[in-house]
Amino acid sequence: MFVGLSRFKVASGNEKDVAQAFRQRPGMVDQAPGFIRMEVMQPTADDAEFWLFTWWDDESSFATWHRSHAFKATHAHMPSGLKLVPGANSITHLKVIAQ
Secondary structure, X not given: OEXXXXXXXXXXXOHHHHHHHHHOOOOHHXXXXXXXXXXXXXOOOOOOEEEEEXXXXXXXXXXXXXXXXXXXHXXXXXXXXXXXXXXXXXXXXXXXXXX
């Protein structure tokens, strides 16, 4: 199993709108081959920061999704005017060792 961790920090002050957009997400990734589940979290010390965990059967399934047109389309539901803190976004690839 593979986990993709995307981290980003909102600079535009609309973190509540971003959180709501994730709660009402269109679910396009749910149909992607190899997708298992997704969880979105915020550190308790910083509401502007988001951590998006996606679980996959394998890394190649994640990579295929991440390059897809559907991946780009999922971002269309985010609040207009959304700006991120430059340099505060990252994607980390993780291997699941134990559950």
